[in-house]
Amino acid sequence: MAPAAAEASVATAAVPTDAVARYALGLGDDALMLAQRLGEWISNAPELEEDVALGNIGLDLLGHARALLTYAGSAWGRNEDDLAYFRDEPEFRSRWLFELPNGAGGLDFAFTILRQLVASLYFGALYRRLAASTDPQLAAIAAKAVKEVAYHAEHATLWTLRLGLGTDESHRRMTGALADLWPFVGELFDADPAADALAADGVAVAPETLRDEVLAAVEAVLEDAGLAVP
Amino acid sequence: MSTAIIARDVDADGQARFDEIIAADDKIEPADWMPEAYRRTLVRQISQHAHSEIIGMQPEGNWITRAPSLKRKAILMAKVQDEAGHGLYLYSAAQTLGTSREEMYDQLLTGRAKYSSIFNYLTPTWADMGSIGWLVDGAAICNQVPLCRASYGPYARAMIRICKEESFHQRQGFEILLALMNGTEAQCEMAQESVNRWYAPALMMFGPPDDASPNSAQSMAWNIKRFSNDELRQRFVDMIVPQAEILGVTLPDPDLRWNEERGHWDYGELDWDEFRAVLAGRGQANSIRIAKRRRAHEDGAWVREAARAYAERSSSERGETRRTESRLSVEGVAS
Numbered sequence: 001m002a003p004a005a006a007e008a009s010v011a012t013a014a015v016p017t018d019a020v021a022r023y024a025l026g027l028g029d030d031a032l033m034l035a036q037r038l039g040e041w042i043s044n045a046p047e048l049e050e051d052v053a054l055g056n057i058g059l060d061l062l063g064h065a066r067a068l069l070t071y072a073g074s075a076w077g078r079n080e081d082d083l084a085y086f087r088d089e090p091e092f093r094s095r096w097l098f099e100l101p102n103g104a105g106g107l108d109f110a111f112t113i114l115r116q117l118v119a120s121l122y123f124g125a126l127y128r129r130l131a132a133s134t135d136p137q138l139a140a141i142a143a144k145a146v147k148e149v150a151y152h153a154e155h156a157t158l159w160t161l162r163l164g165l166g167t168d169e170s171h172r173r174m175t176g177a178l179a180d181l182w183p184f185v186g187e188l189f190d191a192d193p194a195a196d197a198l199a200a201d202g203v204a205v206a207p208e209t210l211r212d213e214v215l216a217a218v219e220a221v222l223e224d225a226g227l228a229v230p
Numbered sequence: 231m232s233t234a235i236i237a238r239d240v241d242a243d244g245q246a247r248f249d250e251i252i253a254a255d256d257k258i259e260p261a262d263w264m265p266e267a268y269r270r271t272l273v274r275q276i277s278q279h280a281h282s283e284i285i286g287m288q289p290e291g292n293w294i295t296r297a298p299s300l301k302r303k304a305i306l307m308a309k310v311q312d313e314a315g316h317g318l319y320l321y322s323a324a325q326t327l328g329t330s331r332e333e334m335y336d337q338l339l340t341g342r343a344k345y346s347s348i349f350n351y352l353t354p355t356w357a358d359m360g361s362i363g364w365l366v367d368g369a370a371i372c373n374q375v376p377l378c379r380a381s382y383g384p385y386a387r388a389m390i391r392i393c394k395e396e397s398f399h400q401r402q403g404f405e406i407l408l409a410l411m412n413g414t415e416a417q418c419e420m421a422q423e424s425v426n427r428w429y430a431p432a433l434m435m436f437g438p439p440d441d442a443s444p445n446s447a448q449s450m451a452w453n454i455k456r457f458s459n460d461e462l463r464q465r466f467v468d469m470i471v472p473q474a475e476i477l478g479v480t481l482p483d484p485d486l487r488w489n490e491e492r493g494h495w496d497y498g499e500l501d502w503d504e505f506r507a508v509l510a511g512r513g514q515a516n517s518i519r520i521a522k523r524r525r526a527h528e529d530g531a532w533v534r535e536a537a538r539a540y541a542e543r544s545s546s547e548r549g550e551t552r553r554t555e556s557r558l559s560v561e562g563v564a565s
Binding site for chain 1: 284287288291294295298299300301303304307308310311314315317318321522525526527529530531532533534535536537538539540541543
């Protein structure tokens with residue numbers, strides 16, 4: 001059997017253990033929630049180009065969510081739609097950052113961009129590590145996602161610079177939005193027993209090991225944009 | 231610029247060359263001389279076409295957060311994104327005629343420019359995503375395929391790209407209805423009820439009957455339009471009747487019957503008073519659609535202003551350095 005074919009058969013045949021499934025579900029829920037939030041922007045953005053861009057990013061995230069939910073669900077005989085549509089809030093494993101409305105006072109582009117900045121730099125760091133997971137299915141999903149989130153990070157970085165350095169008004173709005181957002185950033189790196197146990201086998205990434213890398217990347221962009229971490 | 235155009239408008243050589251290109255069914259390009267009325271007609275038609283794509287994002291955007299499966303949600307998001315892209319192509323095509331996107335956009339927001347009457351109908355059910363794809367995009371395709379041969383090159387080329395994507399959308403819409411019609415009784419009812427609402431408005435998308443369409447003859451003489459409103463409407467009816475049979479839906483038209491002599495489907499008279507009322511701004515959702523677009527534009531003003539101010543700054547050396555540094559920091563994280 002050719003190596004590629006062997007890999008594919010591993011990927012499709014493999015059913016995750018309950019622990020791996022719960023880990024994949026958490027990652028999928030984060031992506032699903034953020035995709036839903038970005039979907040609210042479509043036809044409401046400041047420019048047509050941003051309707052396209054935010055829709056595009058949302059669509060990528062929805063793709064990640066579908067892959068992760070499908071993989072997770074295979075452990076329990078449930079499909080992506082069972083998991084997306086037939087769970088209630090207490091069963092969702094997403095973190096607050098991804099669930100928050102698109103701004104405290106409705107659709108706020110500043111808040112949305114800052115959340116995208118944190119999210120895409122976090123996803124980037126996570127998926128780069130996860131692409132080397134000993135679980136081939138998680139590795140394959142992450143390897144595909146990593147290319148997409150690099151585009152998302154570029155989009156968010158450029159907008160953070162434009163808004164941070166643009167006008168007094170845009171700077172003021174970014175400062176306010178950053179204060180609203182920042183309390184939810186730390187949760188991304190909180191210890192997670194499901195992930196931590198799997199990290200020992202090289203399956204998952206322990207969240208706390210991402211903290212320094214992600215925060216340094218976020219802070220570097222904020223500093224370039226003339227914004228201070230609250 | 232307008233005096234230059236007027237001066238060129240009486241250019242006999244230019245007119246002769248223009249007539250020659252039209253007679254040979256070749257393409258007029260942006261730098262070619264063209265009659266002022268041809269330019270005006272195209273600006274109006276292309277910009278209103280662009281506006282229709284932009285306003286048309288709303289009735290479907292309404293269902294993105296509520297789509298009933300993740301696959302349907304992804305398809306719908308991709309589709310609405312395509313629509314924004316079509317708007318952008320079309321604004322670019324119109325700009326080659328010497329008008330700015332801001333100016334066209336302002337005409338939309340102030341109600342001086344029209345957009346397709348169809349987008350002033352509401353989308354109360356999920357089945358409407360199917361009906362819009364099948365009937366509305368189906369009508370748009372019948373209208374737009376001949377525009378791929380329109381005499382104005384940039385418009386024709388935009389339409390070629392747009393039609394490829396539109397035909398996907400139409401199949402997706404058909405597939406939504408097909409899934410519902412193969413579903414539960416409630417789903418069948420939802421599909422039928424939706425088709426009942428969209429059938430007549432979709433037929434009206436081709437515009438008024440030929441005897442009430444004063445601009446058509448000139449547009450046909452200029453090879454902008456290739457077929458009359460009624461010819462295209464007939465083509466559409468002939469296309470959807472067999473498709474409705476496959477779906478198992480009925481079309482809400484008691485006068486719909488096969489005419490052996492003509493080799494076409496006869497269809498009933500449409501409510502042209504309703505059509506005129508919608509075009510005049512008195513349809514179901516005219517006010518909501520424009521209000522939403524205006525609000526997005528107003529709420530986004532500070533963002534566009536910031537982008538402009540940043541662009542001015544970043545052309546200075548300091549800005550360039552900052553930009554480069556930040557790019558590096560992104561790539562550093564990404565590597």
